Amino acid sequence: MKQKLVVLTGAGISAESGLQTFRDSDGLWEGYDIYEVATPEAWQRNPVLVQDFYNMRRKSVLQAQPNAAHYALAELEQKYDVTVITQNIDDLHERAGSSNIVHLHGLITKAQSDKNPNLLYDIEGWELKMGETCALGSQLRPHVVWFGEAVPMIEAAASICRTADLFLLVGTSLAVYPAAGLIDFVPYDSEKIVIDPKAESLSVKNMRVLALKAGIGVPLIVKELLSR
Ligand code: APR
Secondary structure (H helix, E strand, C coil), X not given: CCCEEEEEECCHHHHCCCCCCCCCCCCCECXXXXXXXXXXXXXXXXHHHHHHHHHHHHHHHHHCCCCHHHHHHHXXXXXXXXXXXXXXXXXXXXXXXXXXXXXXXEEEXXXXXXXXXXXXXXXXXXXXXXXXXXXXXXXXXXXXXXXCCCCCCHHHHHHHHHXXXXXXXXXXXXXXXXXXXXXXXCCXXXXXXXXXXXXXXXXXXXXXXXXXXXXXXXXXXXXXXXXX
């Protein structure tokens, strides 16, 4: 029986793939205040700006490549029953080969109906255009959880964290709830490891700390876990 290994990742794991984190760049996301581009109100107020913003993000994601950290996490599946819970909306975990991925905040390569969020469509290429509609005839929007919207996968993610024998925390400031609250569902006696250059500033208890970039720290830990 393989041990259950749960990984919670944030923007930091994709930083070395060239994708911006959120709070390392003085609170702006690619130069935008998130309330201008990442809320339902922003979408109502200026859908073209929001659509263009995510088209630019999607173009960057498609041009980015998974880095050593993404690939190392995929290798863990040789020995562990792995679930990657990610706050990221990029598809780098998928492209690196991880097979069990929970996207808490959505996936930028998919579109969703503005009327029914369960109606999802793959986006071909980088651009989702105004005028592209779902089967119900309503405008397609990015399949991304905006600030103020519910996080549909949070209960499933919490249940997964409850089963963790091993828990890795990689590249997240734990600044945004409910995602940040997931660490409280991990059993106290599970082995917990955090990999983040600023890990010392995270308020996490009884965790082993690797204050390293993901591209260095994750392959190191994966090598150790695979040699057990
Ligand atoms: N390797 C590992 N960690 C890194 C690296 C790196 N190369 N570079 C930065 N980090 C760390 C930072 O120290 C920080 O702790 O990654 C974390 C990035 O934190 P945030 O920018 O807050 O990103 P994240 O935690 O994913 O944000 C959560 O907030 O804006 C919302 O929905 C958005 O999913 C996002 C959520």
